[in-house]
Amino acid sequence: MSKESAESIEKAASLWLVRAHSNEWSAVEQSALERWLAAAVEHRVAYLRLERAWQQSDRLRALGAGHASLTPPPPGAWTLTPFFGESEQTQTVARPVDTRVAPRRARTALALAASLLVCVATAWYLYPEILAQMQGAHGTSYSTPIGGLAYVPTSDGSRITLNTNSAIHVAMTQSGRQIQLERGEAFFEVARDPSRPFRVGAGTRTITALGTAFSVRRGVGNDIQVIVTDGTVRIDGAEPSQGTADSAILAAGAVAHSTSAGTLIEDKPLPQAEEQLSWRTGMLIFRNESLLQAIQEFNRYNTRQLVVDDARIGALRIEGNFRATNLDGFVHLLEAGFGLQVEPARQSHQSVTKIKTVGIETGLSSIGTMKVSAARPGWRPACSLMGSPDDEEPPHYPSDADRADCRMLPVIDRLGR
Amino acid sequence: MSRALDAWFTQEILPHEESFMRFLARVWPHRDEHNDIRQEAYTRVYEAAQVSLPQNAKAFLFSTARNLMVDRIRKERIVSIRAAGDNDFLEVLIDELTPEKHVSAGQELARLARAYDRLPARCREVFWMRRVKDIPQKEVAARLGITEKAIERHLAIGTRLLAQYMSVNALIPRQERQPHIQPQQQDEQGKR
Numbered sequence: 001m002s003k004e005s006a007e008s009i010e011k012a013a014s015l016w017l018v019r020a021h022s023n024e025w026s027a028v029e030q031s032a033l034e035r036w037l038a039a040a041v042e043h044r045v046a047y048l049r050l051e052r053a054w055q056q057s058d059r060l061r062a063l064g065a066g067h068a069s070l071t072p073p074p075p076g077a078w079t080l081t082p083f084f085g086e087s088e089q090t091q092t093v094a095r096p097v098d099t100r101v102a103p104r105r106a107r108t109a110l111a112l113a114a115s116l117l118v119c120v121a122t123a124w125y126l127y128p129e130i131l132a133q134m135q136g137a138h139g140t141s142y143s144t145p146i147g148g149l150a151y152v153p154t155s156d157g158s159r160i161t162l163n164t165n166s167a168i169h170v171a172m173t174q175s176g177r178q179i180q181l182e183r184g185e186a187f188f189e190v191a192r193d194p195s196r197p198f199r200v201g202a203g204t205r206t207i208t209a210l211g212t213a214f215s216v217r218r219g220v221g222n223d224i225q226v227i228v229t230d231g232t233v234r235i236d237g238a239e240p241s242q243g244t245a246d247s248a249i250l251a252a253g254a255v256a257h258s259t260s261a262g263t264l265i266e267d268k269p270l271p272q273a274e275e276q277l278s279w280r281t282g283m284l285i286f287r288n289e290s291l292l293q294a295i296q297e298f299n300r301y302n303t304r305q306l307v308v309d310d311a312r313i314g315a316l317r318i319e320g321n322f323r324a325t326n327l328d329g330f331v332h333l334l335e336a337g338f339g340l341q342v343e344p345a346r347q348s349h350q351s352v353t354k355i356k357t358v359g360i361e362t363g364l365s366s367i368g369t370m371k372v373s374a375a376r377p378g379w380r381p382a383c384s385l386m387g388s389p390d391d392e393e394p395p396h397y398p399s400d401a402d403r404a405d406c407r408m409l410p411v412i413d414r415l416g417r
Numbered sequence: 418m419s420r421a422l423d424a425w426f427t428q429e430i431l432p433h434e435e436s437f438m439r440f441l442a443r444v445w446p447h448r449d450e451h452n453d454i455r456q457e458a459y460t461r462v463y464e465a466a467q468v469s470l471p472q473n474a475k476a477f478l479f480s481t482a483r484n485l486m487v488d489r490i491r492k493e494r495i496v497s498i499r500a501a502g503d504n505d506f507l508e509v510l511i512d513e514l515t516p517e518k519h520v521s522a523g524q525e526l527a528r529l530a531r532a533y534d535r536l537p538a539r540c541r542e543v544f545w546m547r548r549v550k551d552i553p554q555k556e557v558a559a560r561l562g563i564t565e566k567a568i569e570r571h572l573a574i575g576t577r578l579l580a581q582y583m584s585v586n587a588l589i590p591r592q593e594r595q596p597h598i599q600p601q602q603q604d605e606q607g608k609r
Binding site: 005006007009010011014015017018019021022023024041042044045046048049050051052053054056057058059060061062063064070071072075076321 | 423426427431434452453455456457459460462463464525526529530533534535541542544545546548549550552553554555560565569570572573574575576577579580583
C-alpha cells in the first residue's frame, strides 16, 4: 500500500474532479483519470466522496432560484427572495424567519425592532394617555401585496409575520391585545403577558393565546385555518353564549380547520405542522398534493394566475419544494416533467396563464409510467410523479432504488439547464 | 462492475458520513487523525465490497472503523483510555443507527446553504457562477480576471470544504484552508 496521506489524495482527487467537470475534457484526460482511480482504492473512495459533494452542490440552484444576480447573496441571506425587498409599505420590516440561516439581516431587523420598542416604551412611560389614544382607540393596520412577506414587531414584544396579500389591524391596550386578521394569513409569536390576553379575530372566530406561536389563515367567507407550533391556543365561535360546542383547545402540532359547520382538528407531528408554515421562508412545500392544490397555492403569491382547464390534469400528484414567487420555474417544471403545455391566455388585459391539455391524450397513461430515472448516482430527479388517482397501477419506476430517489424532492431549476 | 460498486458506495456508505464523523469525534480523541481514519475505513469498506456486498452498509462501515481503530491502538501501543475502555466504543451500533435517508430535503438544503456560506468569499463567488448560473469556465475566468487554472483551484478547494462542512461542524484548520487560495492572488492582480 502506498503511503500517501489522506490529505494529498483528497487534493489530487478534487483537482481531477473539477477538471472532469470543466467544459474541456478530452478522452485522453478521461483515460488518465481512469488510470488514477484504478491505481489505488484510496483514490477511488476519495474521488467518490468529493463527487458526491460536487453533486450536492448542484442543489445550490434551488437556493439560487429567484436570485438573478451573477454574484451570490451575502452569507445568510438565503431566505430573502428579491420580492421581499420590494415592500411598498413603509411600516413593515421584512425579515427572514430562520435566524440561523440569516443572521445578518435578522440582526438588523432585530436592532430596528429593539429601537422601535425602546421608543414605544419611552413614550408609554412619558405619555401613557397619548399612546392609549393612538393605539387603543384606532390601532394600526398593516398589509402586504401579492407575493409579499412582512414582519411586524409589536409594542408588547410579540412578532407577527404576514404572508402574501394579507392585512391585519393591531390594537394594543392596557387590558388586552386585539389583532384583527382582515384577510390572508399571519403567523404570531406571542410574548407572554397573562394580564393582557392576546386575541386574534378572524371572521366569526376568535383565537386566544398566552405565550404561544401559531398561524391563522382566512379562507372563503368565515372559514379559517389555525396551526399551532408552540404552547396552546383556544379557538372560539362568534358568540360564546351559544355554548362551548364551538370552542376548542389546540396544542402544538394541531391544525384546525373551522367552517360554519364546525371545527376539524388534526393533530400532526410538529415538523409536519411547521412544514405548512414554510411560507415564512418564502418556500412552498408540497407533499403528494394535487396539481390543483399546488396551483391554488401559487396563485396566492403571484399576480399572474395559473388556470387548469382539465380536471384530469388538476388531479395529478406533485411533490416538491418551490420558491413561492418563482412561477416561471414551476411552469417550466410542468412542461418538462409532466408533458403539459402552458400558454398565456388570449385576453391580454388579464394576466392569466392557462395550462392546456395538449399532449395529454397520449399522456395520461404514459404519465403514470414516465420514468424519472437517476442518471448518475446521487442525482435527484427534479420532481416525483405520483401517477393520477384514476390510474389502477402505481407508476412504474426502473428500480426500487430509483423509486426511493423519486420520492425525494425538488430542485426545479435543474430543468432550466 | 466497478460502476455499480461506485454507485453502491455513493448511495449506501457516503450518506452516513455525518453520523460517522460524529461517532469518530466521540470515540477517537486525536482529531487530526479523523480524516485518515475515515479515508482508511472507506478504503477497507470498498475493498470488502469488491468481494461481496455487505448486508447492512452502515453497520459494516462502523464496525470496519472500529476494527481499524483497534488495530491502530495495538500497533501504535498508544492506549487511549477513552477509546479502549469506553462502552460507547464497542457498542457503537446501537445509537448510531438512526435512519439517515429520511433527513428532509429542506434540512439537506439548509445544511448545504450553511456549508456554502462558510466558504471563502472568492470560492463562493466562483461556485455561484459555475454551479448556479452555469457560466462557462472561460467566461467566469474572464469576468473575475483570473486564470482558468485559478478557477479550477477555487472549485477544487471549495468542493473539499463543502464535503467537510456538510459532514463535520468543526472548522478545517486555517492553514489548510489558505494555501490553495493564496497562489491565485498573483494571477488576479496580474490580470487586472
